Amino acid sequence: EKNLPDSTTQMVCGFCGTGCNLNIHLKEGEGICVSPTTEYPVNLGMACPKGWEALSVLQSPNRAISPLVKKSPNHWEPVDWDTALSLFTRKFKGIQQQHGADSVAFLSTGQMVTEEMAFLGALAKFGMGMKHGDGNTRQCMASAVTAYKQSFGFDSPPFTYQDLEESDVLVFVGANPCIAHPIMWERVMRNPHSPEIITVDPRKTETAMQSSLHLQIYPKSDLPLFYGIARILIEQGAIDEKYIQEHTEGFQEFADYVTAYPLERVIAETGLSQAMIEKFADLIKSGKRVSFWWTMGVNQSYQGVRTAQALINLALMTGNIGRPGTGANSITGQCNAMGSRLFSNTTNLLGGHDFLNAEHRDKVARVLSIPTEQIPDQNSWPYHKIIEGILAGKIKGLWVICTNPAHSWINQGQVRDILDRLDFLVVQDMYHDTETAKFADLILPAAGWGEKEGTFINAERRIGRVKRVKRAPGQALSDFSIFKLIAQYWGCGEMFSNWKSPEDVFQLMKQLSKGQPCDFSGVEDYTAIDEQGGIQWPFPDTETQPPAPQRRLFEDGIYPHENGRARFIFSEPSKMPEPPSDQYPFILLTGRGTASQWHTQTRTRNSDVLRKLYPERIYVEINPQDARAQSIQPNDWIMIESQRGHLKARAFITQSVQPGQLFIPMHYEETNQLTDAVFDPHSSQPSYKCCAVKVSTN
Numbered sequence: 001e002k003n004l005p006d007s008t009t010q011m012v013c014g015f016c017g018t019g020c021n022l023n024i025h026l027k028e029g030e031g032i033c034v035s036p037t038t039e040y041p042v043n044l045g046m047a048c049p050k051g052w053e054a055l056s057v058l059q060s061p062n063r064a065i066s067p068l069v070k071k072s073p074n075h076w077e078p079v080d081w082d083t084a085l086s087l088f089t090r091k092f093k094g095i096q097q098q099h100g101a102d103s104v105a106f107l108s109t110g111q112m113v114t115e116e117m118a119f120l121g122a123l124a125k126f127g128m129g130m131k132h133g134d135g136n137t138r139q140c141m142a143s144a145v146t147a148y149k150q151s152f153g154f155d156s157p158p159f160t161y162q163d164l165e166e167s168d169v170l171v172f173v174g175a176n177p178c179i180a181h182p183i184m185w186e187r188v189m190r191n192p193h194s195p196e197i198i199t200v201d202p203r204k205t206e207t208a209m210q211s212s213l214h215l216q217i218y219p220k221s222d223l224p225l226f227y228g229i230a231r232i233l234i235e236q237g238a239i240d241e242k243y244i245q246e247h248t249e250g251f252q253e254f255a256d257y258v259t260a261y262p263l264e265r266v267i268a269e270t271g272l273s274q275a276m277i278e279k280f281a282d283l284i285k286s287g288k289r290v291s292f293w294w295t296m297g298v299n300q301s302y303q304g305v306r307t308a309q310a311l312i313n314l315a316l317m318t319g320n321i322g323r324p325g326t327g328a329n330s331i332t333g334q335c336n337a338m339g340s341r342l343f344s345n346t347t348n349l350l351g352g353h354d355f356l357n358a359e360h361r362d363k364v365a366r367v368l369s370i371p372t373e374q375i376p377d378q379n380s381w382p383y384h385k386i387i388e389g390i391l392a393g394k395i396k397g398l399w400v401i402c403t404n405p406a407h408s409w410i411n412q413g414q415v416r417d418i419l420d421r422l423d424f425l426v427v428q429d430m431y432h433d434t435e436t437a438k439f440a441d442l443i444l445p446a447a448g449w450g451e452k453e454g455t456f457i458n459a460e461r462r463i464g465r466v467k468r469v470k471r472a473p474g475q476a477l478s479d480f481s482i483f484k485l486i487a488q489y490w491g492c493g494e495m496f497s498n499w500k501s502p503e504d505v506f507q508l509m510k511q512l513s514k515g516q517p518c519d520f521s522g523v524e525d526y527t528a529i530d531e532q533g534g535i536q537w538p539f540p541d542t543e544t545q546p547p548a549p550q551r552r553l554f555e556d557g558i559y560p561h562e563n564g565r566a567r568f569i570f571s572e573p574s575k576m577p578e579p580p581s582d583q584y585p586f587i588l589l590t591g592r593g594t595a596s597q598w599h600t601q602t603r604t605r606n607s608d609v610l611r612k613l614y615p616e617r618i619y620v621e622i623n624p625q626d627a628r629a630q631s632i633q634p635n636d637w638i639m640i641e642s643q644r645g646h647l648k649a650r651a652f653i654t655q656s657v658q659p660g661q662l663f664i665p666m667h668y669e670e671t672n673q674l675t676d677a678v679f680d681p682h683s684s685q686p687s688y689k690c691c692a693v694k695v696s697t698n
């Protein structure tokens with residue numbers, strides 16, 4: 001009885017973008033265990049292993065419990081907050097005085113609550129005068145964001161999770177929801193319409209294995225495939241001409257362009273048979289409610305934006321959007337990628353506004369009661385330009401909040417080299433042992449999910465609550481409190497005098513969203529979010545009805561572009577930047593390997609349960625044909641080498657990968673020593689998914 005809970009509260013999970021709701025069972029106000037919420041519209045009583053272990057990862061000896069100052073290589077000493085923040089201010093101000101305000105930059109995250117993202121963005125850019133800051137969402141969602149903005153006029157994923165249960169044809173591209181979004185996958189399994197499930201992926205993933213059609217294409221041939229499918233559908237008249245005419249523009253140019261994709265070309269570029277390609281087109285043609293879903297296999301590509309838009313084009317031309325069970329649907333990765341997309345003040349000005357638009361700057365200044373001149377009239381450098389800026393000596397100070405570039409950045413070797421070149425590196429994180437923290441001059445201990453208040457926005461645009469159900473350890477503070485203190489030490493505390501609590505910032509965010517496609521000014525307060533089971537945007541204050549439990553966009557066929565029309569956008573596919581060669585004959589694929597680990601494992605490696613559910617040592621998937629050719633046995637340690645680095649991994653011999661291809665999960669520290677730093681030209685998102693490598697057994 002001593003260990004039984006005495007009350008329960010509810011909040012959304014802090015790992016992935018699904019946004020499941022969890023019951024947190026409390027004893028004397030402290031969370032002691034978790035169970036999934038049954039009546040919440042997202043997860044319907046389910047959670048994946050990470051959700052079940054959400055509280056465990058907070059109790060780790062690796063938690064940062066006091067500010068730490070580097071005294072010598074590999075030696076940090078604890079200090080109090082006053083010493084830490086005096087040093088923070090002195091160092092960063094000193095750098096700015098000597099090298100200009102933009103010589104200090106920040107890198108943030110899709111993991112903090114939205115209120116903290118807004119605070120960080122406003123503090124760094126309006127208070128501290130920084131010009132450059134970006135988030136780790138550049139690594140996962142930037143291509144989808146750009147695709148939506150160009151095609152629809154705003155970053156607007158149109159779907160609601162109900163669509164997974166209402167489609168009769170579901171197309172998953174570069175997505176493995178079976179393990180990456182397992183609760184969404186459960187909805188597919190519950191779909192009562194016996195749907196056709198089509199997976200487009202070079203690897204035979206868990207999702208592909210459960211699909212009715214797996215199109216195991218040659219890596220990065222998805223764009224010509226979709227152009228070829230568009231050609232077939234147009235030729236067969238399997239398009240929705242009324243929808244195209246009333247709600248879109250640019251279709252005729254697109255139709256003319258895809259005549260360059262006859263079957264022979266698509267067969268040659270994708271490696272698929274004619275029968276497979278025709279079956280894919282037939283299934284789209286015969287479907288009444290076809291939905292297209294994509295994740296990192298599309299976004300993390302040198303042509304991610306155009307590939308996402310090729311899927312948007314298919315949805316538009318067949319009228320599969322704005323109706324139940326349809327849509328061109330990008331699924332987010334991180335718990336608050338959507339909050340970051342709208343409120344991190346990096347690529348967008350707060351609230352999905354535009355730094356380059358004078359009216360937008362005026363509006364934001366008005367809402368925040370600050371002079372418009374405080375708001376930069378230019379966009380920030382994207383992530384890779386910030387890295388290059390450090391390399392070029394233009395950025396001398398870096399503040400890294402809740403992300404781990406020394407593990408996750410595509411050009412890992414370069415990042416590790418340049419972090420050492422900085423005059424001052426601050427890492428603000430829950431854990432003191434991240435790969436990035438090892439380079440830090442100052443570590444600021446942050447509270448984690450479950451130790452602070454705020455909101456997340458999930459993949460279907462649902463705003464959900466995060467609550468404080470645990471005391472943060474030692475001197476760790478919420479990121480919100482750290483930002484508030486920094487504002488005071490920096491001398492811009494007055495600007496944030498009304499930002500007393502996360503809910504104060506939520507009220508400001510509501511005003512910032514007003515009139516935007518993401519308008520949620522009708523959400524009264526945190527209590528309303530609790531009572532409604534989360535609320536999807538848009539929910540403007542002009543709504544007279546309570547928010548619907550599920551809500552999709554574009555049911556009226558009106559898009560955020562000025563003329564209300566969606567655009568067909570396309571261009572010639574690019575060549576693979578690093579194709580296999582005699583010296584590097586394999587293509588390396590990377591991605592999520594399990595439902596039990598999260599990204600760089602910063603948190604999940606701190607759960608005994610989650611660690612046991614996943615191989616601790618790095619492995620590489622290799623096809624039996626290739627293993628035989630090199631006399632590789634199961635579990636042999638083999639060397640994988642690219643032009644940039646090498647690693648040793650255990651051989652997992654499997655038909656999951658095609659001959660000539662390898663797969664290594666992204667969760668291991670070594671993986672990004674191999675990847676090639678190339679970027680989508682429109683979104684600046686890194687192309688993690690294919691580079692050339694060789695295999696040896698010594």
Ligand code: SF4
Pocket residue numbers: 013014015016017018019020043046047048049050051052181182183
């Ligand atoms: Fe949390 Fe995502 Fe797992 Fe749901 S699916 S419990 S949101 S990690």
